[in-house]
Every structure is written in C-alpha cells, then in structure tokens.
Amino acid sequence: MEKSRTILLIEDEEAHAALITRILEEVYRGVEIHLVRNGEEALDYLFQQGTYANQEKSPRPDLVLLDLRLPRLDGLEVLKAIKRSERLKVIPVVVLTSSESETDVQTAYLSGANIYLVKSLGFGEFAELIRMVTSWLIKARLPRKD
Amino acid sequence: MSLQKKTLLITGLTLLCLIALLYAISYNLLLGSFAELEEQTTRRNVERVLSALAEDLSTLEATLGDWAAWDDTYNFVGGINEEYVANNLLDGTFIGLRISLMLFTNQSGAIVYGKAFDLRNEQEVPVPPSLIELLSQNASLFHHPTTASSITGLVLLPEGPLLIASQPIRTSAEEGPIRGTLIMGRYLDAQEVERLAELTQLSLSLYRFNESPPLPELREATFALSKDSPIFIQPVGRESIAGFALIEDIYGKPALVLRIDQPRSIYLQGLATLRYLLLAVVSVGVVFLVLLVAVLNTLVLSPLAYLNERVSSIGASGDLSKRVEITGRDEFSNLADSVNAMLASLEQSQSALAESEEKYRAFFKTSRDPVFITSRDGKWIDANDAAVALFGYESRSDLFNVRVADLYEHADDRAEHIRHIEEQGATKDYPVNLRKKDGTGIPTLITSVAKRDDKGAVIGYQGTIRDITERKRAEEERERLIKDLEMRNAEMERFVYTISHELRTPLVTAQAYTDLLRRDLERRASEKVAADLRFIENAVSMMARLLEDTLELSRTGRVMSPPEDVPFSALVRDALVQLTEQLKWGGVEVAVAEDFPTVHVDRTRLVEVLVNLIENSIKFMGDQPKPKIEIGYRTADNEPIFFVKDNGIGLEKSQHEKVFQLFYKMDKESKGSGAGLTIVKRIVEVHGGRIWIESELGKGCTVCFTLPMV
Numbered sequence: 001m002e003k004s005r006t007i008l009l010i011e012d013e014e015a016h017a018a019l020i021t022r023i024l025e026e027v028y029r030g031v032e033i034h035l036v037r038n039g040e041e042a043l044d045y046l047f048q049q050g051t052y053a054n055q056e057k058s059p060r061p062d063l064v065l066l067d068l069r070l071p072r073l074d075g076l077e078v079l080k081a082i083k084r085s086e087r088l089k090v091i092p093v094v095v096l097t098s099s100e101s102e103t104d105v106q107t108a109y110l111s112g113a114n115i116y117l118v119k120s121l122g123f124g125e126f127a128e129l130i131r132m133v134t135s136w137l138i139k140a141r142l143p144r145k146d
Numbered sequence: 147m148s149l150q151k152k153t154l155l156i157t158g159l160t161l162l163c164l165i166a167l168l169y170a171i172s173y174n175l176l177l178g179s180f181a182e183l184e185e186q187t188t189r190r191n192v193e194r195v196l197s198a199l200a201e202d203l204s205t206l207e208a209t210l211g212d213w214a215a216w217d218d219t220y221n222f223v224g225g226i227n228e229e230y231v232a233n234n235l236l237d238g239t240f241i242g243l244r245i246s247l248m249l250f251t252n253q254s255g256a257i258v259y260g261k262a263f264d265l266r267n268e269q270e271v272p273v274p275p276s277l278i279e280l281l282s283q284n285a286s287l288f289h290h291p292t293t294a295s296s297i298t299g300l301v302l303l304p305e306g307p308l309l310i311a312s313q314p315i316r317t318s319a320e321e322g323p324i325r326g327t328l329i330m331g332r333y334l335d336a337q338e339v340e341r342l343a344e345l346t347q348l349s350l351s352l353y354r355f356n357e358s359p360p361l362p363e364l365r366e367a368t369f370a371l372s373k374d375s376p377i378f379i380q381p382v383g384r385e386s387i388a389g390f391a392l393i394e395d396i397y398g399k400p401a402l403v404l405r406i407d408q409p410r411s412i413y414l415q416g417l418a419t420l421r422y423l424l425l426a427v428v429s430v431g432v433v434f435l436v437l438l439v440a441v442l443n444t445l446v447l448s449p450l451a452y453l454n455e456r457v458s459s460i461g462a463s464g465d466l467s468k469r470v471e472i473t474g475r476d477e478f479s480n481l482a483d484s485v486n487a488m489l490a491s492l493e494q495s496q497s498a499l500a501e502s503e504e505k506y507r508a509f510f511k512t513s514r515d516p517v518f519i520t521s522r523d524g525k526w527i528d529a530n531d532a533a534v535a536l537f538g539y540e541s542r543s544d545l546f547n548v549r550v551a552d553l554y555e556h557a558d559d560r561a562e563h564i565r566h567i568e569e570q571g572a573t574k575d576y577p578v579n580l581r582k583k584d585g586t587g588i589p590t591l592i593t594s595v596a597k598r599d600d601k602g603a604v605i606g607y608q609g610t611i612r613d614i615t616e617r618k619r620a621e622e623e624r625e626r627l628i629k630d631l632e633m634r635n636a637e638m639e640r641f642v643y644t645i646s647h648e649l650r651t652p653l654v655t656a657q658a659y660t661d662l663l664r665r666d667l668e669r670r671a672s673e674k675v676a677a678d679l680r681f682i683e684n685a686v687s688m689m690a691r692l693l694e695d696t697l698e699l700s701r702t703g704r705v706m707s708p709p710e711d712v713p714f715s716a717l718v719r720d721a722l723v724q725l726t727e728q729l730k731w732g733g734v735e736v737a738v739a740e741d742f743p744t745v746h747v748d749r750t751r752l753v754e755v756l757v758n759l760i761e762n763s764i765k766f767m768g769d770q771p772k773p774k775i776e777i778g779y780r781t782a783d784n785e786p787i788f789f790v791k792d793n794g795i796g797l798e799k800s801q802h803e804k805v806f807q808l809f810y811k812m813d814k815e816s817k818g819s820g821a822g823l824t825i826v827k828r829i830v831e832v833h834g835g836r837i838w839i840e841s842e843l844g845k846g847c848t849v850c851f852t853l854p855m856v
Contacts, residue, residue: 013651013655015652015655015659015681015684015685016651016654016655018677018681019655019658019659019662019681022662069647071810071811071812072801072812073800098647098650098651098654099643099647099650100646101643101647119650119654120654121653121654121657121658122657122658122661123657123658123659123660123661123662123665124661126654126658
C-alpha cells in the first residue's frame with residue numbers, strides 16, 4: 001500500500017479551486033488535496049498552527065499550488081515564508097495565477113517559486129498543463145490513476 | 147622754496163665755490179712764487195753783506211801787505227830802525243787805516259811791539275791779553291812758511307769779534323829772509339756793523355754763534371745753519387723777513403751769526419694783488435648774479451608765475467572754456483598752447499562724459515529691470531523705480547531706510563552673496579530669495595559686480611535684479627503636473643494590471659467550466675451539469691460587476707459636478723436616508739455629531755462616500771451584539787478631520803493600505819467586487835483631501851478623511 005500524497009492548494013476563488021481539485025483528482029488516484037482560501041490560512045496550515053494544529057488532519061504537503069492574489073496575505077508573502085523555513089523550503093511550490101505580468105513572474109522566481117504557471121483558458125489545456133507540471137515534480141512518487 | 151630763490155642760491159653757491167677755488171689756486175701759485183722771489187732777494191742780500199765783510203777783510207789784508215812788505219818794518223823788527231814807532235805808529239795811522247790793533251813779532255814769535263787803539267774813543271788801549279793768549283796757543287798765525295803767505299779771518303775775543311790779518315815781515319822787494327810777523331786787527335763792533343749796513347743799505351746785526359740765542363727765530367736759525375748750508379732765510383711775522391748767515395772763525399769753527407732784516411715788500415705786494423684779484427672776481431660774480439636773476443625773472447619766472455596763476459584759477463573755477471594767453475614765440479608760448487590744447491580736449495571729454503552720464507541716468511531711471519547700488523556695509527546708495535516697485539515700497543527714501551541685508555529672506559544670505567561677488571569679481575544670475583515690504587518672498591536672479599576704489603578695495607556692489615516669481619511658479623506648476631502625470635500613469639498601469647488580472651479570473655472559470663460542461667454532457671454526467679452552470683453564471687455576473695465598477699471608477703476621475711458649499715451635516719443626513727433599511731435590519735445605532743462645518747464639495751459624490759463607508763461598517767460588524775456607528779469630526783492642525791467609526795471586527799495594520807487597492811477583498815465570500823473603498827479614496831483625493839484608516843483587529847474601525855473647507 002503506497003502512502004497517499006498530499007497537495008496543498010491555496011486558492012481564494014471557489015470556481016478555480018473546484019476546477020483544480022477536479023483536474024488533480026482526474027489525474028492522480030488517492031491524492032489528498034487540502035484547500036485553504038487565503039494567505040493567513042495557508043501559513044496556519046503550513047506551520048500547523050491555529051485551526052490546523054492537528055498534524056493528523058493537516059499533514060505536511062508534498063506539493064504546494066499557490067495563487068498569487070490572495071485576501072489578507074499576499075501569495076508572494078506565503079511563498080517567501082515557505083522558502084525561508086528550513087523545514088518547508090524543500091517542498092516544491094507551483095505558482096498558479098492568472099497574471100501574465102513579467103514583474104510577477106520574476107518576483108515569484110526570485111522568491112523561490114519552482115514553477116510559475118499561468119491559468120490557461122479552456123479546461124483541456126489547463127488540465128494538461130497541471131498534469132505535466134505536477135508529474136514532473138511528483139511523477140515517480142505518485143501512482144497514476146488508470 | 148621758489149624757483150627764483152633756488153636759482154639764486156644755487157648760482158650764488160656755485161659762484162662762491164668757484165671764487166674760493168680761484169683764490170686758493172692763485173694764493174698758492176702767486177704767493178708761492180712771491181715767497182720764493184723774496185727768499186732769493188734776501189739770500190742775495192745776505193751774500194752782499196758777506197761779500198762786504200770779505201771786502202773789509204781784504205782791505206785789511208791789503209793794508210797789512212803794504213806794512214809787512216816794507217823795508218822800514220823789516221828793519222824795525224830787525225832792531226835797526228829806532229824811530230819807526232815814533233814815525234809810523236801814530237794814533238792817526240790807526241784812525242786812517244781803521245785798524246784797532248798792530249802786533250809785530252820776531253821770528254821766534256816774541257812780540258816786538260804791539261799797540262791797540264779804541265777807534266770809537268780814539269785813544270790807545272792795552273793790547274787785550276786774550277789775544278796774546280790766543281796767539282800763544284796758536285802758532286800758525288805768526289809762523290809763515292814763505293814770504294807770500296798771508297792769513298786772514300775772524301777770531302772771537304771776549305772783547306768782541308775781531309777781523310784779523312797776518313803776513314810775514316819782508317823787504318819792500320818782497321824778499322826775505324822773513325824777520326817776523328805783522329798782525330793787524332779790526333773789531334767788528336757796532337760801528338763796523340753800522341758801516342757795513344750803510345754800505346749795503348740793509349739792517350744788520352751780529353750774534354755769537356754759541357751764545358744762547360735770545361730770539362726764537364734766531365734759535366731756529368742757529369739750529370738750521372751749518373757748514374753745508376751757511377745761509378738760512380726765515381720770515382718773521384707778516385711784515386719782515388730775516389736772512390741768516392754763518393760766519394766761521396779763522397779756525398773754521400762757527401763763530402758768528404749774521405742777521406739781516408728786511409720788509410716783506412714783495413710778499414705784501416703779492417698779497418695786495420691777490421686781494422685786488424679777489425675783489426675783481428667777486429664784483430664780476432655779483433654783477434653776473436644780478437644779471438642772471440634779472441634775466442631769469444623776466445624770461446622765465448614771471449611767465450611761469452603767470453602761467454601758474456592762470457592754470458590754477460582755471461582749475462579753481464572749473465570753467466574749461468577759459469584759455470591761457472602768452473605772447474611771443476618761445477617755450478612758454480608753446481607750453482601755453484599745449485595747456486590750451488589740453489583744456490580743449492578736457493572740455494570735450496567732459497562734455498562727452500556728461501552726455502554719457504545723462505544717458506546712463508536715463509537708462510537707470512527707466513530700466514524695467516530693478517537696478518541697485520549698495521555700499522559694502524549694506525546701505526543703499528541708489529536704486530531705480532523698478533527696484534522700489536519690486537520691494538513694494540512707496541518711494542526711494544522709504545526703501546533707503548531699510549538695511550539691504552533685511553531685504554534678504556534669510557539674513558545670512560547677503561554675506562554669502564557678497565562672498566561670491568568678491569571671490570569672482572561678479573556674479574551672473576545668482577539665485578537669491580528677497581523679501582518685499584509686506585514680507586512676501588521674491589525669488590530673484592541677481593547679476594552684480596563689486597565696485598572698487600583706486601586701490602582695488604571693495605566699496606560697494608551694483609547690479610540688476612530679475613524677479614523670477616512667475617518663472618518659479620511656472621516651474622513649480624510644471625513639476626507638480628509632471629508628478630501628477632507620473633502618478634496617474636503609475637495608477638493607470640496598476641489599474642490596467644488589476645483589471646486584466648481580475649477579469650481573467652472569471653474568464654478562466656467560464657471557459658474551463660464551459661469545456662467541462664460540454665464533456666459532462668457528452669459523458670451524460672448530468673449530476674455535474676448544474677454545478678458547472680452555476681460556476682459559469684457566477685463568473686459571468688462577476689465579470690459584469692467588475693466592468694460596472696471599473697466604469698464607475700473611471701467616471702469618478704472624469705465627471706464631477708461643480709463643487710458647492712454644503713454643511714457636512716446635510717451630507718450625513720442624505721446618506722443615512724439612503725441606508726435606513728440596512729441600518730434597521732442590522733439593528734445598528736448611529737450617533738451623529740453636531741456643529742459640523744460647511745464643506746466645499748460635489749454633494750452627490752460625497753454622499754456616495756458616506757454611504758459606502760457606513761455600508762462597510764455594517765458589513766464588518768461581525769458578531770457585535772450592540773453594533774454602533776459614530777459619525778463626527780475632530781480638529782488637528784486647524785483642519786477638521788471627519789470620521790466614520792464603528793465597533794465592528796476592525797482590521798490589522800497590514801490591511802490599512804491594502805483595503806484601498808482596486809478589487810481587494812478582505813473576505814472572498816463578501817459581496818461586491820472590492821472596488822468600493824477604491825472609489826471612496828478616489829473621490830476624496832479628487833477633492834484634494836486625504837483618507838486613511840485607524841483601526842486594530844477586534845477593536846472596531848475608524849475611517850478618517852479631510853475635505854476642502856469653505
């Protein structure tokens with residue numbers, strides 16, 4: 001029995017969260033997806049504090065999907081917090097955003113993002129993109145769903 | 147000292163020196179030769195006396211010759227002629243021959259006969275024993291070797307000097323054998339000296355050589371006389387000159403000093419001549435001097451004095467049109483011409499100067515640029531009307547009562563300005579802030595130079611001031627516009643970025659779910675269709691809302707009704723009317739302050755602001771059991787700060803700025819696009835006000851803002 005993989009999805013837009021969850025569930029079997037809705041919540045989860053103090057219920061993610069524009073605390077701040085932490089910085093972070101701004105791309109990579117992905121129009125294309133990228137990062141460790 | 151006196155003095159002195167020189171030379175040359183002549187004459191006279199003396203002696207010798215070479219004498223000594231004495235040796239013989247003494251000796255030297263005679267008293271005296279003694283000591287006088295032998299000379303006896311002659315006694319035929327010696331003597335007494343003096347026409351005197359000389363000149367002569375220089379000449383005083391001669395005795399020893407005295411007639415004559423010469427030269431000199439002064443006066447000094455007086459009077463009167471008149475054609479008329487030419491050119495240049503001064507004055511007065519002249523210590527010397535106007539004073543004298551340094555906005559600026567001028571000699575467009583009478587600052591550019599005196603020391607400054615208030619204002623306006631434009635540009639960029647990003651989100655959703663919807667329909671997964679459609683609908687309505695807010699925001703900047711004076715309380719009232727339902731539904735208590743000031747605003751927009759803020763307060767009350775909203779104002783720095791305060795959930799410091807960002811939402815679940823506060827901020831800022839948040843998490847929130855006052 002393989003240990004199930006955990007993905008932390010940080011996304012404020014309900015529709016986008018549903019969409020990405022659906023894509024991930026279609027691509028991988030037995031993947032555990034945790035969704036947080038804003039930056040502060042994301043840090044609580046990652047550092048296992050507040051409502052996420054229980055380690056059983058909020059396990060350390062193997063991959064983080066991060067939206068940049070978040071209420072309360074900016075996505076970039078979350079990214080920097082992850083990469084500053086000795087414990088967390090090895091976790092691959094995929095920035096997932098609708099911004100195509102070159103400044104955003106540069107800032108994200110400088111802050112330690114592993115991949116910068118622009119949310120593309122059309123489900124097929126978006127799904128393929130997510131599949132490709134995540135497989136690069138966790139393919140060997142995540143069993144494919146048939 | 148006047149030129150006349152100087153000339154007189156110099157010429158006189160030169161003349162005096164020349165005369166003195168002439169006198170010295172003549173004195174030395176003339177008197178020298180006169181003195182020489184005098185000496186020669188005196189010497190000759192001495193020689194004359196000596197030769198007279200010699201003559202006397204030779205007469206004595208000749209007489210002696212007659213007596214010694216005479217048979218009678220020969221026989222007498224031989225003892226043969228007894229009557230000889232009685233016949234021949236009579237008193238008369240002595241007187242006639244002028245002899246004082248006769249001695250006859252025989253061959254053996256014994257005196258055969260001797261007779262002495264006092265010629266003055268004409269009586270016989272005994273033969274002086276001193277002579278006998280002298281003869282006994284000296285045998286040569288009566289031992290003659292031959293018949294021709296003869297001895298003459300002088301012997302000094304205590305009785306006086308005696309001229310003596312000695313010859314052998316022989317026959318009349320001058321033959322021997324020699325029977326003895328005949329000696330004759332004649333005293334060189336006063337009588338004899340007088341005779342010699344008469345003979346030579348000279349004043350004579352005799353002194354013994356070895357006697358201590360009674361007179362100083364004699365002492366000197368005794369000292370100077372010797373065998374080698376037997377004659378010595380010596381002036382005695384101015385009037386006479388003495389000649390001395392040494393006379394030896396028969397043995398060659400110095401015996402007598404002969405002295406003659408004669409007046410210095412030659413020398414005195416020379417002296418007189420010299421005096422006449424001097425007198426003549428001085429007379430000529432005085433005449434020359436008088437003549438010179440007269441000529442100098444007529445030809446040089448009086449025209450010079452005239453010229454001097456004339457030029458001084460023209461200088462004193464300052465009237466350059468006057469001229470100097472001198473007739474004739476000499477250096478003075480040339481000088482007068484030159485002076486006249488100079489006066490003419492001076493007159494010309496002065497009129498040119500006056501003209502240029504007038505031009506400068508006119509320029510100074512009418513120049514539209516302020517022109518100033520100030521002293522080094524900061525007092526006014528001159529200023530034109532433009533300068534008076536620039537500083538806002540009524541008159542020049544008004545302005546001149548103010549110290550220059552006080553016209554600088556900062557008192558230290560003048561020192562700094564002066565330092566620049568003096569270091570560089572001048573400044574061009576030096577920026578200085580000056581001050582008007584009423585205290586208003588005037589930004590200016592000053593172009594000035596340092597004024598210096600003859601020695602190069604700075605005495606003041608002059609220059610022009612350019613008022614650049616307008617230019618400065620235009621520059622500031624331009625700066626402000628540029629900054630504003632830059633800000634707007636940045637805002638625009640942010641705006642475009644936000645819009646594109648925000649619009650993209652629902653677009654992605656709609657597109658993806660449209661695809662999914664299609665797939666779900668193909669797979670007949672009907673249970674998912676409803677959810678897919680809901681997502682699509684939400685996305686579309688979200689887009690519509692975004693568009694609407696975007697339009698609203700862009701209108702805020704562009705469209706604004708003209709501002710009006712509205713009491714702030716009226717605005718609050720309007721807003722509360724609009725929100726009556728919501729407030730009632732939320733059970734919110736509203737407290738409104740009294741005595742609000744009146745503001746100058748776009749009424750509709752401001753009501754919109756208040757509505758938005760109150761709505762937000764209602765929205766973020768959380769689970770507050772006694773929700774309350776307070777609308778009021780406070781004053782800080784003379785500016786009223788209006789506020790809307792609630793006791794809701796509040797927000798932490800990090801969110802204070804963010805909430806004003808376009809489409810920023812505190813809570814994803816809340817309604818609205820997140821443009822509300824952005825629009826509020828925009829409206830306040832368009833009015834020229836500021837807006838900010840004072841809040842802490844859990845302690846309610848206060849939104850503060852300022853507005854333009856009436």
